[in-house]
Amino acid sequence: MAGKVQYFAGLDLGGTFLKYALGDHQGAILFKDKLPSRADQSGEQVFQVMFQAVRNLVQEAKKNGGELSAIGVGSPGAIDFEKGRLVGRTPNIKKWADTDIRGTLQDEFSIPVWVDNDANIMALAESRQGAARGVKNVICATLGTGIGGGILIDGELYRGSHFAGAEIGHMMIVHNGLPCNCGGRGCFELYTAAPAILREYVSRMAANKKTVPEHVTTKIVFQRAAEGEHEANEAIDMAIDYMGTGFASLVNIFNPEMIVIGGGVADAGDAFIARIHKAIELKAMKPAMKGVKVKRAVLGNDAGCVGAISLALEMLQKTNKVVASLI
Numbered sequence: 001m002a003g004k005v006q007y008f009a010g011l012d013l014g015g016t017f018l019k020y021a022l023g024d025h026q027g028a029i030l031f032k033d034k035l036p037s038r039a040d041q042s043g044e045q046v047f048q049v050m051f052q053a054v055r056n057l058v059q060e061a062k063k064n065g066g067e068l069s070a071i072g073v074g075s076p077g078a079i080d081f082e083k084g085r086l087v088g089r090t091p092n093i094k095k096w097a098d099t100d101i102r103g104t105l106q107d108e109f110s111i112p113v114w115v116d117n118d119a120n121i122m123a124l125a126e127s128r129q130g131a132a133r134g135v136k137n138v139i140c141a142t143l144g145t146g147i148g149g150g151i152l153i154d155g156e157l158y159r160g161s162h163f164a165g166a167e168i169g170h171m172m173i174v175h176n177g178l179p180c181n182c183g184g185r186g187c188f189e190l191y192t193a194a195p196a197i198l199r200e201y202v203s204r205m206a207a208n209k210k211t212v213p214e215h216v217t218t219k220i221v222f223q224r225a226a227e228g229e230h231e232a233n234e235a236i237d238m239a240i241d242y243m244g245t246g247f248a249s250l251v252n253i254f255n256p257e258m259i260v261i262g263g264g265v266a267d268a269g270d271a272f273i274a275r276i277h278k279a280i281e282l283k284a285m286k287p288a289m290k291g292v293k294v295k296r297a298v299l300g301n302d303a304g305c306v307g308a309i310s311l312a313l314e315m316l317q318k319t320n321k322v323v324a325s326l327i
Contacts, residue, residue: 005066008312009057009111011050011073012118012304015039015092018046019301020053022060022068023309027129031060032305039093046093047104054109071113072312073101074121074304078164084115087163114315118304119166120157122297123150125307126260131295137256139247140297141168142263147189151254169193173246191242194218194265201235222268236272244279251284251292262297270296 007030012019014037021032035053038045054071061068077090084102102113116124123140132138136155142148147169151158159165169189170182177186190196194217201221205212208231213220225232247259259280261273277294284292299306 005061005064006069006316007057007061007064007066008309008316009054009068009071010305010308010310010312011053011071012121012308013037013039013046013050013073013075013093014118014304015076018049018053019305020057021302021305021309022057022064023306023313025313027306027310027313029302029305029309030064031057032302037093039096041094043093043095043099046096050105051108054105054111058109068109068111070312070316071105071109071111072121072308072310072315073105073113073115074118074308074311075101075115076118079115079117079120080163081114081116081159084113112312112316112319114311116157116159116308116311117150117163119148120150120159121307121311122148122262122299122303123152123166123260123307124157124310125299125303126262126297127152127155128310129306130299130303131260131297132258135258137254138258138260139168139250139254139256140260140262141247142297143192143261143265144194144263146193148263153254168246168250171246171249173242173249188242188246192239192246196242197221197235197239197265200238201232204231204234218265218268222272240272240275240279243276244283247276247280247294248283248289251280252288255288256292258293258295260295260297262300262303266296 008023010021017034018037019034021029023029035049038049058068076092078087080087085100086098089097101115105113126132126140127138138152140150149166149168151166171188172186173188174186178190179185180187180190197218202212221232225236273296
C-alpha cells in the first residue's frame with residue numbers, strides 16, 4: 001500500500017437500505033450511495049449487497065488515485081467487537097444471527113474489516129465529525145421508535161465486558177413499569193421514544209373524547225403542540241419529564257461533557273432539545289451537571305457511514321502502530 005493514497009469504506013446496514021461511502025484519511029466523505037439491503041430475504045443476500053457496495057468503493061478509490069485500505073461496518077444488534085460478528089439475533093434482518101461479518105468480508109476482499117453496533121457507530125461519528133467533535137466524554141442517544149445509545153469515555157467507545165454496554169434505552173426508570181421486549185419492565189424507551197409520545201397523546205385525546213388524527217405521527221403531535229393543543233403539549237411534557245429522569249441518572253453516573261441527541265424525535269428542533277436540557281438540570285446532581293451541554297446531532301443520515309469510516313481509519317492506524325512497535 002506504500003505510495004498509494006489510502007481510502008476507507010464505511011457501510012451502514014439497515015433493515016431497508018445499505019448506505020455506503022468512501023472516506024479519506026481525515027474521515028471526510030468523498031462519495032456516498034445506497035442499495036436496498038435485502039434484509040427481508042436472507043443473510044446471504046445481504047452479503048451480496050455488501051459485496052457490491054465494496055466493489056463500487058474499490059472503483060471509486062481507484063478513480064481518486066488510491067486504494068481501499070480498510071472497511072468499517074455498522075450493523076444492528078450486539079456486536080462482538082473483537083471477533084467482528086453478531087451476538088445473537090437482530091429483529092430487522094432475517095437469518096443474521098451470530099453472523100461473522102468481519103470474516104466474510106475479509107475472505108471476499110482481503111482488506112481489514114472492523115464491525116460495531118450501529119448506535120456505537122453513530123456516537124463515534126458525532127464525536128469525530130459532528131456535534132461533539134473534540135469532546136472526550138460524551139453520551140449519545142438516538143430517539144426514534146426505540147432509544148439507541150453510545151458512550152465515549154476519554155474519547156474511546158465504551159462497549160462493556162460482553163459488548164452489550166450503553167443500552168440506555170433499556171435503563172429501568174419505572175419500578176415494575178410497562179413490560180418491554182427486552183424482557184425487563186419500565187425501560188427508558190417505553191416512556192420517552194416515539195411510541196410513548198403517541199400512546200400518551202392518544203390516551204389523553206380519548207379521555208377528553210376528542211378525535212385522534214388518522215395516521216398520527218410524532219411530527220403531527222409536535223405540530224399540534226405548537227398550535228396550542230392541550231393534549232399534545234401534555235404528551236410531550238410527560239416524555240420530557242421522563243427524559244430528564246433518565247438522562248439525569250446517566251449524568252450522575254458518567255459526568256459527561258456533552259449529551260448528543262439524534263433520531264426522528266430530535267427532529268422536533270432546538271427548542272425541544274433545550275427543554276430536555278432544562279429537565280436534566282432540574283434532576284441531576286449539580287456537581288455532575290456542571291458545564292454539561294446538550295446538543296442535537298448534526299450528521300443525520302450520514303452518521304452511520306461517517307462513523308464506520310472513522311472506525312476503519314482509527315483501527316487501521318492503531319493496528320499499524322502495534323505492528324511497527326514489534327518490528
